[in-house]
Amino acid sequence: MNINQMCTEAFQIAKANGWHDEPRETGTLLALIHSEVSEALEADRKGDNENFIEELADIVIRVGDLCGSRNIDLEKAITEKMEFNKKRSYRHGGKAY
Numbered sequence: 001m002n003i004n005q006m007c008t009e010a011f012q013i014a015k016a017n018g019w020h021d022e023p024r025e026t027g028t029l030l031a032l033i034h035s036e037v038s039e040a041l042e043a044d045r046k047g048d049n050e051n052f053i054e055e056l057a058d059i060v061i062r063v064g065d066l067c068g069s070r071n072i073d074l075e076k077a078i079t080e081k082m083e084f085n086k087k088r089s090y091r092h093g094g095k096a097y
């Protein structure tokens with residue numbers, strides 16, 4: 001499965017489960033991605049590596065749902081951004097983190 005196939009499938013699964021019966025605001029979908037990030041943080045705080053990995057998958061699936069619902073070519077965007085990142089300066093010009 002490539003990245004765009006994952007996005008399409010994530011959206012189709014969410015749609016089949018009723019999560020797109022009404023148009024969803026981008027802000028709502030971003031908040032849901034953020035909620036999965038928080039769940040990953042909590043799993044890591046508890047030292048639950050299995051759940052941590054599951055929450056990382058949830059993050060990617062929710063990003064896929066957002067991109068699938070908006071016909072965003074995430075694979076192209078990632079490829080382009082990774083190429084850009086290769087050319088960035090060390091620590092992006094001296095940022096602390």
Ligand SMILES: [Mg+2]
Binds near residue numbers: 058
């Ligand atoms: Mg989760």
